[in-house]
């Protein structure tokens with residue numbers, strides 16, 4: 563099966579946009595009636611639901627932020643009683659209170675539908691046996707992917723995170739074709755397989771993976787494929803939406819944003835929409851959400867969106883790779899640096915593993931940026947001057963890309979930290995005391 567819902571997924575773009583706007587008006591009307599929080603937002607700029615007649619009017623609604631969810635902790639934004647909720651997920655915040663998301667049955671159904679469409683779009687189906695290595699529990703990845711796997715008729719093995727030896731044992735013993743998990747955990751699996759002398763291509767049937775939960779790069783994808791033969795497909799989402807819900811299709815040319823379920827805007831620093839395909843801040847509106855309003859939500863990610871029809875035949879727009887965090891940007895000696903830029907340089911170096919860590923210090927109040935990278939085992943140099951040349955090559959390229967002189971330290975294989983969950987790439991030890 564190529565499509566999960568062919569008529570809807572291939573609907574002409576103008577019709578789709580019309581439907582999207584009708585759903586948007588309807589959601590605004592519903593939430594204005596039910597949510598004191600949202601009503602206040604609309605009232606603060608003198609808007610009533612019937613005023614939202616086009617996108618320009620819609621963009622007058624003030625954006626929501628993560629702080630709105632935290633300020634209303636735990637459930638102040640919910641617009642339905644617990645009687646009508648069937649699940650609650652909680653995402654851990656790196657700072658402050660966690661975010662609590664409630665789901666009605668329809669919310670769960672829509673979430674599952676979005677993932678079922680996405681999995682079908684890269685060729686997954688009932689013939690697949692999926693080993694789900696996402697964390698089950700409060701994190702949305704585990705249960706979200708699990709339900710969708712069952713919905714498309716695949717066989718789901720709910721291994722969850724961790725116990726890598728057992729994961730690899732099951733990959734070999736059962737006819738697993740498909741892994742789901744974070745990109746860094748995929749590399750961890752590959753590392754451990756190497757140590758055990760297991761060739762994933764030869765010793766397992768695993769050929770594809772659904773990767774999400776943390777940012778990663780095109781070069782990491784290529785390295786994973788070269789090492790393991792696993793074709794990985796990205797996904798994007800957050801518990802504030804439902805969970806992971808926008809997936810890459812077989813074309814691997816962006817993640818399809820289901821336009822009947824969500825509207826994604828990409829805005830510049832002044833809050834104006836950027837042209838199709840250009841980078842800006844991702845702002846998400848959920849169009850059929852029941853449990854709480856998520857309207858013009860600034861999640862803090864940087865990406866782009868295009869409505870150009872995909873080669874797969876789907877007309878729903880495609881969100882580009884997440885290239886940075888609006889608040890991830892670090893300022894070093896007055897220069898804006900995104901960790902994703904560092905990652906792209908590392909990806910260009912054939913002798914480096916896709917792991918890095920940035921440490922910032924400021925001796926004598928002068929910013930110093932150290933980038934720890936890791937050499938691939940097969941590229942270990944036998945002479946020191948060879949290592950010096952490699953280091954210089956990375957330093958020079960960083961200078962070109964970042965416009966900044968950084969210190970590069972090449973570490974031995976398997977020395978930098980691998981994370982099962984979200985990787986944390988920057989340690990900022992600067993102090994201005």
Ligand code: ZN
Nearest residue numbers: 811872874876
């Ligand atoms: Zn496509």
